[in-house]
Amino acid sequence: MIRKYPLQWLDALILRNLVQNRNVINITEQELTTICIAIQKEALNIEIQIKDEVFSTRKKSEVRLLIRKYHSYFIFLIDKIAENRKNDRYKTKSILQISQTIVDTLSDLLSFIETRFEEFLNVDQRVPVTYLQVSRRELMLRLRNIKDLKSNISDDCKTLKIIIDSFNQQFQSRNAPKTTYRQLRYQKNLLHLIEKFNFEQKDGNFFSLLDERLINLNFNSADYYSYIITRIATHLTAKNQKSGKLGFLLIVFKELNQMETSEKICFDPCQSNIKVSVTNWIKYETEYIEKSIELNIGQKEMTVSKEELQHDLLKEKVECILSTDQIGLILRAGDESRILKAKSMNQVFKSIVPYLSTSQKRDLSYKSMRSKSYTAEERDKEIAIKTLERIIKHIQQY
Secondary structure, three states, X not given: OOOOOOOHHHHHHHXXXXXXXXXXXXXXXXXXXXXXXXXXXXXXXXXXXXXXXXXXXXXXXXXXXXXXXXXXXXXXXXXXXXXXXXXXXHHOHHHHHHHHHHHHHHHHXXXXXXXXXXXXXXXXXEOOHHHHHHHHHHHHHHHHHHHHXXXXXXXXXXXXXXXXXXXXXXXXXOOHHHOEHHHHHHHHHHHHHHHHOOOOOOOOOOOOHHHHHHHHOOOOOXXXXXXHHHHHHHHHHOOOOXXXXXXXXXXXXXXXXXXXXXXXXXXXXXXXXXXXXXXXXXXXXHHHHHHHHHHHHHHHHHHHHHHHHHHHHHHOOEEEOOOHHHHHHHHHHHHHOOOOOOOOHHHHHXXXXXXXXXXXXXXXXXXXXXXXXXXXXXXXXXXXXXXHHHHHHHXXXX
């Protein structure tokens, strides 16, 4: 039994009637509407035909062959329309509208196959240029609708802007012509999610419900990753205590780890999984804060030990029978005669005076002593000289 060719009607319309039939140019509006409706009905019949054939086919290999055959021929027909549009006949209003209806219908059939029978397609195969152009036009139209939606929401407005900008960047990148069916399918699914998403839902967590859906889909745009990290960093900066920062990071880490994410699909094949990237950043930030806390505790212990040591040393002061002014004269003379060497005279007084005391005063100020050494009275000079002479006599007796 010879099976009827299921695409015969569309095939004839595209390859023969629109190109050769002169009457098509002069059709009325009513006839144009009738043809467009007939195209849509034919597409519905083809969809039913595909389901029937798949259902009646037993072997998986035969189903794969069948689906790929339909898929490749739909793309061939789209390519043919793109080629025919260079013909002057395609510049007439009636043929332009018919051809656009066919392209839209074939795109819907391709989406049907890619959605229902994705497992039978080679999704890592590069999308043909013509089909890619058709799909891009559809995606850009949907992006414009989402851009209009952005003005009506507040909380996820920045996230939506990042999604739109990420799409535009990807469309304009060098790798845009190398888009695979897997990537194209991902783009369509992502926009479908945004279009159906209820932006009025709130849950009070750090990650919004939209964030959760994007992480589920592994929306690993570099800009979106940077945006999440910036949000976390802003919250950390607002907290003064490191314990508060650690507590916040633990909450975010818990929220993130409770989310599911896909490892098979992604927005950008050149980037890492969004959940893994953010999780690693949180881990590194947590380790840094913990180490910082440990170092601060260690430094405080060292500071306390030094202060205790300094305090113990200062307890053992040497008492001098001279007055503050007289001691200052001797220390100044020792510095100026270069018997005592230091970076400065101030350093000489600062290093020695804290360990000295007098019968009148236990704690001496090195600054006061240094300044008074320049304004000493004659009596103080005489006592200082006699004291040094006594020292000389003792040395002479050794």
